[in-house]
Amino acid sequence: MIITKSKPFEEVLKELEGESKIFIVGCGSCATTCETGGEEQVAEMKKRLEEEGKTVTGTTVYEEVCHELNTKRKFRENKEAVEAAEGFLVMCCGAGCQSVREATEKAVHPACDTVFLGNILRLGNFEEKCSLCGECVLEDFGAICPVTRCHKGILNGPCGGTDNGKCETDREKDCAWTLIYKQLEKEGKLDRFSRIYGPKNWQANMKPGRVIFEKKGGE
Amino acid sequence: MTLLIEKHAKPSIQEILESGTFLVTGEIGPPKGSNIDEMIHHIDLLKDKVHAMNITDNQSSVMRYPSLGTAILIKERGGEPNLQVTCRDRNRLAIEADLLFAYTRGIRSVLCLTGDSIPVGDHKDAKSVFDIESVQLLQLIRNMEEGKDLGGNELNEPVSFYKGAIVTPEANPIEPQMLKFRKKIEAGAQWFQTQAVYDMDNFKRFMEQARKIDDKVKICAGLVLLTGPGQIKYMNNNVPGVFVPENLAKEMEEAPKEERLATGIRICARQIRMCIDEKLCDGVHIMAIGKEDVVPQILEEAGVDITKL
Ligand code: SF4
Numbered sequence: 215m216i217i218t219k220s221k222p223f224e225e226v227l228k229e230l231e232g233e234s235k236i237f238i239v240g241c242g243s244c245a246t247t248c249e250t251g252g253e254e255q256v257a258e259m260k261k262r263l264e265e266e267g268k269t270v271t272g273t274t275v276y277e278e279v280c281h282e283l284n285t286k287r288k289f290r291e292n293k294e295a296v297e298a299a300e301g302f303l304v305m306c307c308g309a310g311c312q313s314v315r316e317a318t319e320k321a322v323h324p325a326c327d328t329v330f331l332g333n334i335l336r337l338g339n340f341e342e343k344c345s346l347c348g349e350c351v352l353e354d355f356g357a358i359c360p361v362t363r364c365h366k367g368i369l370n371g372p373c374g375g376t377d378n379g380k381c382e383t384d385r386e387k388d389c390a391w392t393l394i395y396k397q398l399e400k401e402g403k404l405d406r407f408s409r410i411y412g413p414k415n416w417q418a419n420m421k422p423g424r425v426i427f428e429k430k431g432g433e
Numbered sequence: 434m435t436l437l438i439e440k441h442a443k444p445s446i447q448e449i450l451e452s453g454t455f456l457v458t459g460e461i462g463p464p465k466g467s468n469i470d471e472m473i474h475h476i477d478l479l480k481d482k483v484h485a486m487n488i489t490d491n492q493s494s495v496m497r498y499p500s501l502g503t504a505i506l507i508k509e510r511g512g513e514p515n516l517q518v519t520c521r522d523r524n525r526l527a528i529e530a531d532l533l534f535a536y537t538r539g540i541r542s543v544l545c546l547t548g549d550s551i552p553v554g555d556h557k558d559a560k561s562v563f564d565i566e567s568v569q570l571l572q573l574i575r576n577m578e579e580g581k582d583l584g585g586n587e588l589n590e591p592v593s594f595y596k597g598a599i600v601t602p603e604a605n606p607i608e609p610q611m612l613k614f615r616k617k618i619e620a621g622a623q624w625f626q627t628q629a630v631y632d633m634d635n636f637k638r639f640m641e642q643a644r645k646i647d648d649k650v651k652i653c654a655g656l657v658l659l660t661g662p663g664q665i666k667y668m669n670n671n672v673p674g675v676f677v678p679e680n681l682a683k684e685m686e687e688a689p690k691e692e693r694l695a696t697g698i699r700i701c702a703r704q705i706r707m708c709i710d711e712k713l714c715d716g717v718h719i720m721a722i723g724k725e726d727v728v729p730q731i732l733e734e735a736g737v738d739i740t741k742l
């Protein structure tokens with residue numbers, strides 16, 4: 215799940231300065247769960263923009279705005295409203311925004327800040343557990359990611375800042391290394407803790423990432 | 434090969450520790466800004482009173498005059514530096530290059546740290562690097578000593594350093610800390626300075642455990658000068674891995690305001706004496722954080738003269 219936070223409305227208004235006709239795109243997947251770009255938030259945004267004197271030429275909320283072909287199809291379905299718009303306000307992640315970028319030549323504006331790939335602990339409560347490093351090392355660490363959940367991404371044990379199982383950077387956050395230690399202890403695999411892990415390959419997924427899967431036979 | 438410093442004015446940390454002499458080190462905290470007069474004053478004040486001086490590397494993630502520049506300055510003024518290197522602000526290329534430079538300028542000992550996190554410092558929006566961390570930094574140096582950089586490429590000549598690391602005797606939980614201590618030794622650490630210790634009973638227990646893991650590695654107790662009840666409260670509440678026990682807090686509280694510093698000096702001197710007399714460890718590292726002026730006084734009160742150790 216891609217976690218997003220809504221930008222302050224004033225900031226959104228600033229982005230839209232000089233454009234009076236706006237088309238709003240929301241996302242039925244992550245941004246709906248985050249309540250940043252679902253049906254409700256899109257309707258609310260429409261209302262507020264209209265109160266500010268903008269014309270909302272149309273809105274659409276569909277699954278996976280990050281799917282570029284999908285987005286182009288949705289734009290064709292909403293041809294009239296899309297053509298009438300001077301700009302697009304995208305209420306989902308940065309990937310969704312750039313998917314819209316590919317579907318139009320007009321101005322595209324983000325309504326959200328995209329923060330991380332998150333696990334859903336419960337509704338409205340998300341936590342980052344994987345930062346997409348491109349070379350997964352979970353196997354060695356009791357399936358608790360030190361790259362992401364340790365603030366410093368340490369691979370060889372706790373820093374001096376660990377405090378009663380909490381992280382020095384934020385007492386509300388668990389120290390990943392206390393968690394890893396306890397987990398490996400439970401599994402009887404403390405030998406993994408004692409192993410020295412050399413420098414990580416930070417270029418395992420060279421930015422910007424790109425993957426093309428070979429088509430399997432028959433297709 | 435040409436080292437730009439031909440003659441070392443002082444014995445190295447390695448020579449001192451390996452000869453069995455009790456090591457006394459101090460610390461220099463570089464200033465924020467280009468005026469280094471006060472720092473030079475501190476260097477000159479300490480260079481003959483302690484065996485060597487640590488130089489902090491953007492300590493607490495606060496940008497300052499660089500540790501490498503200060504280490505060279507100490508060398509130039511006839512002192513012996515212990516260069517602290519953290520992994521927070523530089524990636525492996527930058528660290529390797531710095532180490533080449535340090536080596537050619539006669540720096541012989543490096544303390545390997547991961548570094549504090551960016552948000553505790555004064556550049557809260559900065560990108561943190563942590564390309565490698567303390568254990569990997571020790572490995573990196575060992576690699577360079579074997580003539581290779583981390584890219585696997587040959588160096589035209591290797592480097593050589595006495596490799597130090599830190600350990601936190603008050604860590605909670607302690608078990609992972611001890612496992613990491615062992616890993617640091619495996620990765621090449623030859624000596625340790627500890628995070629600040631005050632509870633000497635706990636320190637003794639830590640030393641017993643540490644000696645069991647490795648009875649050859651050298652360990653020096655980190656001592657931070659106490660300056661008043663406010664600082665004690667702050668450290669107990671905000672500095673992980675540091676714990677000032679009740680009896681010391683009380684000793685400080687009962688001291689009249691104008692005698693607080695003197696009380697801190699007395700406590701520190703007492704700890705140093707205890708480390709020496711009871712042969713608790715191989716040396717002490719005195720951190721006077723901003724009060725470097727009183728280090729000679731601490732040593733005097735402890736009856737320590739490094740020329741006579
Ligand atoms: S190691 Fe961590 S960041 Fe990398 S892929 Fe695995 S879970 Fe994600």
Ligand code: SF4
Pocket residue numbers: 363364365366367368371372373374375376377380381382383388389390391392
């Ligand atoms: S306290 Fe734990 S999680 Fe936080 S930076 Fe240190 S080792 Fe990592």
